[in-house]
Amino acid sequence: MAVIYNDEKQIFHLQTKGTSYVMQVVRNKYLLHLYWGKRVQNYCGTRSIILKNRGFAPNPQENDRDFSLDTLPMEYPHGGNGDFRSCAFGIREQNGSRICDLSYVGYEIMKGKPKLEGLPCSFGSEEEVSTLKIHMKDKISGLSVFLLYSVFENADVITRSVVFENRGNSPLTLTKMLSMSVDFRESGFKVMTLYGAHNNERNVDLRPLKSGMVQIESLRGTSSPQQAPFMALLEANASEESGNIYSANFVYSGNFTALAQADAFENVRFQMGMNPWNGEWYLEPNEKFFTPETVMVFSSQGLNGMSQIYHNFYQHNLIRSKFAFQPRPILINNWEATFFDFNEDKLLALADKAAQTGIELFVLDDGWFGHRDNDDSSLGDWVTDKRKLPLGLSHLSDEIHNRGLKFGLWFEPEMISRNSELFRNHPEYALHTEGRPYTFGRGQLVLDLSNGEVCRYVIESVSKVLRETKIDYVKWDMNRHLTDVGSINFPMERQGEIFHRYVLGLYKILEELTTEFPDILFESCSSGGGRFDPGMLYYMPQTWCSDNTDAVCRMKIQYATSFTYPVVTMGAHVSEVPNQQTGRVTPLQTRGQVAMSANFGYEIDLTKLSSEELDEIKKQVAFYKDIRNTIQFGKFYRIKSPFDENVAQWNFVSGDGSQVVAFHFEILSQPAAPIKILKLKGLEADAVYRDISTGYEYGGDELMYSGISIPIEKKDFRSVCFRFVKVN
Ligand code: GLA
Numbered sequence: 001m002a003v004i005y006n007d008e009k010q011i012f013h014l015q016t017k018g019t020s021y022v023m024q025v026v027r028n029k030y031l032l033h034l035y036w037g038k039r040v041q042n043y044c045g046t047r048s049i050i051l052k053n054r055g056f057a058p059n060p061q062e063n064d065r066d067f068s069l070d071t072l073p074m075e076y077p078h079g080g081n082g083d084f085r086s087c088a089f090g091i092r093e094q095n096g097s098r099i100c101d102l103s104y105v106g107y108e109i110m111k112g113k114p115k116l117e118g119l120p121c122s123f124g125s126e127e128e129v130s131t132l133k134i135h136m137k138d139k140i141s142g143l144s145v146f147l148l149y150s151v152f153e154n155a156d157v158i159t160r161s162v163v164f165e166n167r168g169n170s171p172l173t174l175t176k177m178l179s180m181s182v183d184f185r186e187s188g189f190k191v192m193t194l195y196g197a198h199n200n201e202r203n204v205d206l207r208p209l210k211s212g213m214v215q216i217e218s219l220r221g222t223s224s225p226q227q228a229p230f231m232a233l234l235e236a237n238a239s240e241e242s243g244n245i246y247s248a249n250f251v252y253s254g255n256f257t258a259l260a261q262a263d264a265f266e267n268v269r270f271q272m273g274m275n276p277w278n279g280e281w282y283l284e285p286n287e288k289f290f291t292p293e294t295v296m297v298f299s300s301q302g303l304n305g306m307s308q309i310y311h312n313f314y315q316h317n318l319i320r321s322k323f324a325f326q327p328r329p330i331l332i333n334n335w336e337a338t339f340f341d342f343n344e345d346k347l348l349a350l351a352d353k354a355a356q357t358g359i360e361l362f363v364l365d366d367g368w369f370g371h372r373d374n375d376d377s378s379l380g381d382w383v384t385d386k387r388k389l390p391l392g393l394s395h396l397s398d399e400i401h402n403r404g405l406k407f408g409l410w411f412e413p414e415m416i417s418r419n420s421e422l423f424r425n426h427p428e429y430a431l432h433t434e435g436r437p438y439t440f441g442r443g444q445l446v447l448d449l450s451n452g453e454v455c456r457y458v459i460e461s462v463s464k465v466l467r468e469t470k471i472d473y474v475k476w477d478m479n480r481h482l483t484d485v486g487s488i489n490f491p492m493e494r495q496g497e498i499f500h501r502y503v504l505g506l507y508k509i510l511e512e513l514t515t516e517f518p519d520i521l522f523e524s525c526s527s528g529g530g531r532f533d534p535g536m537l538y539y540m541p542q543t544w545c546s547d548n549t550d551a552v553c554r555m556k557i558q559y560a561t562s563f564t565y566p567v568v569t570m571g572a573h574v575s576e577v578p579n580q581q582t583g584r585v586t587p588l589q590t591r592g593q594v595a596m597s598a599n600f601g602y603e604i605d606l607t608k609l610s611s612e613e614l615d616e617i618k619k620q621v622a623f624y625k626d627i628r629n630t631i632q633f634g635k636f637y638r639i640k641s642p643f644d645e646n647v648a649q650w651n652f653v654s655g656d657g658s659q660v661v662a663f664h665f666e667i668l669s670q671p672a673a674p675i676k677i678l679k680l681k682g683l684e685a686d687a688v689y690r691d692i693s694t695g696y697e698y699g700g701d702e703l704m705y706s707g708i709s710i711p712i713e714k715k716d717f718r719s720v721c722f723r724f725v726k727v728n
Contacts, residue, residue, distance in 0.1 A: 002130040002151035003109050006045075012107070012132060013043045014149055016156045019298045021149070023075050023134075024048070027067075029103045031075040031136065031147075033183045037244060038300045049073070054265070058082035071265060073183035076136065076147055076162070078102060085269050086213070086261050088181035089162070090276070092173040093141050102136040102145060109133075113150045113159075118504050120538030121251055121293040122159055122317045124152055129317075142168020142285075155313045159251075161293040166283040173493065174281040178257075178273025180248055180294040187266040188236050192247075193258070194228035194560055199548040199581050201225045201529040202560035204643050206234070209268065215259035217275050221446075221482025221499055222526060223253050223533040230564055231258040233270060238302055240638060245299045245306050248272045249564050251318070252292035253535040254503035255279060278485065280496030295534065303563065304637060304681070311566040311636065318534055319569070321514065321541040323521050327628050328542065328568060328599050329406060330358070330621055331473070335365035336549070336575050337605035340373050343388050344396055348403075353606035355403040357614060358621040361473055361601075362400045363408035368393065370420060376443040379415040380422030380429075382461040394469045401470060408473030408521075409465070413458045414506065415444050415479070422457075429454050431502075433486045441480025449505030450487050450498045459512050466517050474517075476540060478526040503535075510539040523571055532561065542569050542599050549575035549603060550582040551594045552717060555648040555665055558598055559641060567652075568632040572598035574620075576605065588613060590719040592620040593663055596631065597650065600624045627661050627723065630654040634661075637681035646670065653682045660689060660724040669716050678722070679707035689724040697727065 004013040010025035011034070022034040022043050034048045049072065057068035060082065069083040079087030080099035091100050110133065111126040134147040146163040160180045166172055191214040194202040202225075207214055216231065218224040232247035248270070250256050255275035262268050272294050281289050295313065299306035315324055332354040338346060351362045370378025371385055378385075384393045393409075400407040416423050416430050418438075423430065423445075430445040432438060438445060447454050465471070485498045514522060522540035524531065528547035536543060543565075546557045554572060561570055572595040577585040595601070606614065624631075630652050639649035642665070651662035664678050683689065683700035690697050698708070703724070710720055 002153045003132045003149075005107070005109070009045055011043065011045050012134070014132065014151045014158055015039060016151060016153050016158065018156045018300065019158065021158055025104045030069070030072070031102075031104055031134065033073040033075045036182055036184070036246060036296075037298060073185055073267065074181070076102070076145065076181055085263055086259060086271055087176065088178045088271060088273070089145070089164075090175035091138075091141060091143060092175050094170045094172065098175070100138045100141065100143065102138055105135040105137045105144075107132060107134045114148070116161055116290045116293060117288070118507060119251070119290060119292050120507060120535045121161070122150070122152075122157075122295065122313070123320065124150075124155075124317050128152060128154065137167075141172055142166060143172060152313065152317060155317060156297070156309050157313045157317075158296045159293050160296060162291045164283060164289040166285050166287055169285055171282060171284045174283060174289055176276040176279075177281065177289065177291050178271050179250070179291040180270075180272045180296065182246070182270045184233075184246075184268040184270065187262055187268050189233040189260065189268060190236070190238075191260045192232040192234055194230055194563065196225050198225055198527050198530060199546060200553070201532070201546050201548075201557050202228055203556065204560055209233075209260050209262050211262050213259055213261040215257065217257040218255050219275060219277055221254060221485065221502060222478065222531045223250075223256060223535070224481070225526075225528070225530040228564075229256045229258065229272070229533050231260065231270070231272065232306065233260055233268070240304055240641070241302045243300075243302050245303060246270065247297045247299070247306055249295045249297075249310065249534055250292060251295060251534040251538065252503065253506065253531055253533050255499050274500065278496055278499055281500070282493045282497065292535065307563055307638070308635065310564045314534065314537060314564075314569070315566050319537050319541045321522070321539070322518055323541045325633065327632060328521070329360035329473075330624060331361040331363050331408065331573075331601035332359045332606065333363040333365055333475075333573065333601060333603045336580060336603040340367035342367065344391060344399070347396065348399055349607050350605065351400050351403050351405055353614065354602075355405055357606065357618045358625070359405065359602065361406040361408055363410065363473060363475060364396070365410040365475065366412070366477070368409070377417045377419035379412055379417040379444050380420045380447070380461075382411065382413075382465055393465070397470045406472035407470065408475060409469075409471050410475045410477060411462055412477040412479060413462050413509070414447055414449065416447050417444050426457075428488075429457070431482060431487070431498075432484045434488060436484065439483035441483070444480060446480065446482055448487055448502070449509070450501030451489050451505070455505045455509050458509050462513060463516060466513075466520065471520060473521045473523065475523050475525055475544065478531055507535070507539075514539050525571075529557070529561065532565065537565070537569060542571055544571040545598065548581045549573055550579040550584050551586040551591045552584060552667055553582060554594045555642040555667075558594070559638060559643070559648060559650070562636060562638060567598045567636050570598040571601065572596075573601040573603040574617075575603045584717075586717040587719075588616050590665065590717050592616075593719040593721050594665065596620065596624045596627070597663055599632065627652075627659070630659045630661050634659070635682050639679065639681060642667065647676055649678055651680050651682070657684060657687075658726045660722075660726070662722045662724075664710050664720045666710075666718050667716070669714050669718075673712050675712060676710040677707040678710060680704050684726070688727045690727050692723040692725055698724070
């Protein structure tokens, strides 16, 4: 039973195979949070809450000084009447009042999972998931708040979101509407977040939470490379392998906030949701507002355990593309090979070489449309540039297909260049406030996707190309963040909605395009991994992980991205050396083995490589095809972190357990070098495995507990790969 309700005690107990999440209604009004953590078989809740009179803690009842919302663990707190910690939601009534006092009304338990209007969210069959809906109401304003909890019993995941409904007679404004708030009656956590920048996405930050708040956010209009929409609380002894971890990942591609707040009594509040900055929503009577969903994962087996849960869940219950379980093609992208300077001959010469090496998909990147010779023009004009491709895009696509390759195309549909036909005809399509100057990013402006007409234009102009040309893959780029956010199409009281309306417009576009073109493999991109979030993954099953293709940097970027996202979702390419982002020269083997640890491809001018290099690439491509199923659909285990050491190690185990691929990377060569040991993970202890290249056999327990020694080599940036097959 995924949702258990104890009528006598008014206790809700959500139970997955490894987790319990418990709430209780007290005084027939307040919803308290009792527990989130390792599964409890029977939660009686007998001495969960001890009431205590604390100084400066306000009381709802005059003579009841022990009872204070400021000291109780609240399930969905509002700040106006005595809980001074971070609130989960806020309202403003027509008279300016910001107070709200929720009372419990009732609950409903449903099989399956309701959709969230206009938003991407996880899904599951009636057997896989049950949903608890708790109804709370503020009598004075008439606001109803529905807390939704979907319990994926076997996947070990609970998702949360909130629906607000104005059942009063007057409009009101939602000033904050987080999706998740959890109060722990304990502390001592370390807070883990993933921060970064363009070319340097997802570094690990681990901070002790002593007092006050650790908060991350994006105010950029997208989930951003600066902070991933992810936070985890690690118990003091938690590590990669063991210990309790409480984490959340936000299924949303816009502004967000995530925080952990410690109070004076060693309680911790953990919250996630849409960022309230410029994030209000005006709610007319009878209107509803749906918050995006938070995926909550508890692991008692450290970070590896947490990642396994996310990977499995996203593959099965979030990525809805038919490609979720299809082997992804090895691609060549012309961007770093040609940038904007190409013509059909040049592209076909690259395609010829790609075909010879066994590469499967040719992607034409930026520069094929309008008159775009650099990045200062033509965004919005999705019409082939006949100067570069006089025979047209379809001709090029046919030629690529004739060579046995699939054909993919780059778009940046959310943007508009000032120097474009679109802007000349429709300057009002750009996000902008009348009378104020424009703010540029990469020399371009952002389309106002809060405007339905603009969304229609994007859908029509992109679909036209996709209908007229045989296209197997689309790279959907987004290369700047949102500024000048406002829209004359909305009244004053709705100007705070535009950030969210932009994201809703984007989701509407993606919904229509991915529905009309289900056979196209979509890859999302935002100057690399700048919008790598579960919201985008719902529509697009893979994301270009970073514009930084340097093998050493990529070890870290891919390592940290794997905390929540399956490796099959991470685009990873081999590029030239010296690397264009870092200037570093790394061996082709290492570049290959780092990239083939994810969704593999090349971004390099194959026509300039020596025959030895091309031979090596041919071997890499053939090798990846051999291991592709294990990499893309097997289990991924991190072993050693490049954030901690001079090495990175990880291994993959195929779904049926028969194939194992392990990688060892050593960054700098060291004097008096220690002999490194690779201890594999996820094998069957009593099975025997054969090393495919040497024929040596090892016990599964031997490989995991004793490990294999890596011979020393005096070489920087080296990589070693092992492939094992289970023999019994
Ligand atoms: C972004 C992408 C790159 C490339 C360029 C083209 O930076 O991340 O991969 O497509 O745009 O302008």
